[in-house]
Amino acid sequence: MSNNEKMPGTANKPRVSLLKRFFLQSYSSAIVAIVILVLVFTVFTDAFLTPFNIFNLSRTAAVYAFIGAAQLILMVIGDMNLGIGACGALSTVVMGTLMANYGMGTLPSILAALAVSAVCGLVIGLLVVKLNLNPWIITLAMSFIFNGLAIGSSHGYSYEMTAALTWAGRKKVGMFSFLFILMIVLVVVLYIVFRHTKYGRDVLAVGGNRTAARLSGINVNWIVISCNILSCIFACVAAILWASRTGTASPNTGSDWMMYSIAVCAIGGIPLLGGSFTALGFFCGSWILTMVRNGLTMLNVDVYYEQVFLGAIILLAVSVESVRARVAEKMM
Template sequence: MAIIFAISSPNFLSAFNIFNMSRTASHYIFLALAQSMALIVGGMNLSIGYIGSMSVVTLGLAMQNNLPPTVAVILAILVGITAGLINGTLITRLRLNSFVVTLSTSFVFQGLTVGISKGMPYNKIPTTYQWLGRGSLFSVIPYMLILALIILVITFIFFRQTVLGRRILATGGNEIAARMSAVNTDRTILVANCLSGISAAIAAIAVVSKDGSANPGVGADWMIYSFAVAVIGGTSLKGGIISPFGLIASAFLIVFIKNGLVMINANSYFEQVYLGIILLVSVSFTSIGALLSEYNKRRAYQKEKRNREETVK
């Protein structure tokens, strides 16, 4: 796709465009991580966008009252953790479906965001805070991308090397089996939802740094991108599987499509149509792959059974 768009538009591979695409891809990675943390335990998080908008308002309000950026960032992350804790508690304690819980809390979080901010942005963002969203290495690699890559490496190590990470994957793969293996599945689901909230808060922190203002309207379109990047990147909708580095390719794929369509003067009003089709095709390929795998396993079992019968004869 990069080759096709590069041929179609000479500006596609310019340093400025690569910087913008990488920065947007970084934002999508944060969103995908937020959704993936909920998906890997067999749930979903429809409130990601409004957790992000609450974190944005918290960040802007703190800086508007002359609090240091470090304190504002900590408060925004605490908001993300609290929102994730609320979602996880409702899911585990009341035995409610994650779809219903996060759909309901999304309205609550949205109402809090609008009620606190009155719908007005906070523009008193220090220039020293904007280095993350606007700075770059060698004028090409944005610091946002470096942060996203660091977080992905930490995520990979967490799920590959730590006990808690393996238990979260086990819970998503088969909750009943995990519970019978002495895994506290309620706690792992709670932790996964808190991690989802933290990732949404990090996305909000990066957006404020990039835009130079804290706009409570951000987050309205985060849900579709969080699902698209997560699913195309290899996170299983059934739980138990996450591919941190697959999220990188998925994020850049969607950015290439969006940016390339602009470069070749495609109709931007149909952008959501293209993204929806890509997501549908990706999910279809995943399902087809699972069916083929099951078919091959069944054939292998039947072949082994015939071989045993022939041996007995």
């Protein structure tokens, strides 16, 4: 047989190699899940892929992306923030109070809310570094404080948002929401930071091994503090987008964000132990959570059982990713 002749079946080798390379990626299971969900909900519902529903999906997924980013930035260093929702609630109350009670403009009110969230993150970061306590305990305690300040200062009342703010939550760009554009920008920025900047590489190094990172000259304490600041800022942005979507700034904002933030990261293949990040997986995680909630509503699933399905999906996603990682390790 000459060298130019091919053995039977060799024509399929490039395809097998491509599938193998896809399977080795941590985002592969998330992409497969999206395809399956789209097929299932399209077949069993009549309005899943209608322009109105795509618009609704896109703006909800965008908010979930920022909620997930608030948790992601700490998960990559092996920590977690249980006060994301509380920080978002406090930030949105600050913004609403300044607009409604003091007549402050939309942009100054937003900047003030972002400043408050940055201070919240700074306080959490300093407590974690100086007290050397488990971040779970500190963020849990701070969540009660933030919630108390939000409810106490507003007395439980919500604030109507200005037309300038609600414009962002209701503006269409084609079939998608304007918030979806912000989501794309967020994912791209996260990709660039973690892939092409020293700060991003230092964050991943701290998540991989803090002792080794410290010995290599990385200021671990600064990384921990800055990640907590960014976490609370992302939570504030999520709260602002949530207010632009609903039209009100409520002290009850973020009551279930802790669960959703972990779900976005876990479904997207972000390891809970830190040291790794995949932009595409994170993007898919936001969409999967959104599609599941939307699809269950369209299928008339009892709302009281919704969390059962969400919990099962998170458990399934983590289990599938664990199996995929083990198989991929053997294949390499």
